Amino acid sequence: MTVDPQHYRRAMGRFASGVTVATTFAGRHDHAMTANSLTSVSLEPVLLVLSVEQDARWHDAVLESGVWGISVLARSARATAEWLATPGRPLHGQLDRIPHHRGAVTGVALLDGALTALECRTHAVHAAGDHSLVVGEVVAVHTPEETEPALVHFRGRYTELP
Numbered sequence: 318m319t320v321d322p323q324h325y326r327r328a329m330g331r332f333a334s335g336v337t338v339a340t341t342f343a344g345r346h347d348h349a350m351t352a353n354s355l356t357s358v359s360l361e362p363v364l365l366v367l368s369v370e371q372d373a374r375w376h377d378a379v380l381e382s383g384v385w386g387i388s389v390l391a392r393s394a395r396a397t398a399e400w401l402a403t404p405g406r407p408l409h410g411q412l413d414r415i416p417h418h419r420g421a422v423t424g425v426a427l428l429d430g431a432l433t434a435l436e437c438r439t440h441a442v443h444a445a446g447d448h449s450l451v452v453g454e455v456v457a458v459h460t461p462e463e464t465e466p467a468l469v470h471f472r473g474r475y476t477e478l479p
């Protein structure tokens with residue numbers, strides 16, 4: 318019996334998640350995309366994984382760069398999440414209207430106002446169907462004092478969690 322991918326996608330939409338923006342710097346440009354497949358993997362060493370569509374522009378950019386950032390979004394970043402998931406948006410300048418700063422360790426863009434921001438160095442890349450599992454070693458953790466509710470993705474929509 319085969320499973321319909323769209324049915325599977327809707328089913329997994331019931332697995333509520335946080336929403337992040339993954340960033341990297343390659344070819345003299347910032348690359349950024351909305352991603353919710355983030356999972357913590359290991360504490361010793363400190364590892365996390367992101368499942369990245371092989372067709373996404375961010376995929377080749379992160380393979381080239383080897384360093385990347387994860388910004389965990391707050392409720393007020395909903396428009397940012399929508400923008401950075403929009404197919405066909407211009408690559409250059411996609412962060413121009415999004416306040417951000419540079420991570421001290423890797424230099425990648427990290428979004429201002431993120432609930433948590435992480436800097437990673439690629440530890441391993443595993444092919445997995447039409448995605449790659451990009452495993453990162455976390456080389457810096459930023460947890461600003463922040464009380465804004467989290468942006469959450471559930472059933473294909475954005476919501477929030479205090």
Ligand SMILES: Cc1cc2nc3c(=O)[nH]c(=O)nc-3n(C[C@H](O)[C@H](O)[C@H](O)COP(=O)(O)O)c2cc1C
Pocket residue numbers: 336349350351352353354355368369370371372373374375398401402403404405406470
């Ligand atoms: C809530 C949400 C979560 C997403 N999570 C991922 C993800 O984990 N991995 C991924 O490859 N694409 C994910 N996407 C899709 C990408 O954001 C989208 O395909 C993006 O446009 C890819 O960048 P590109 O257009 O520069 O290739 C997600 C989209 C949304 C709306």
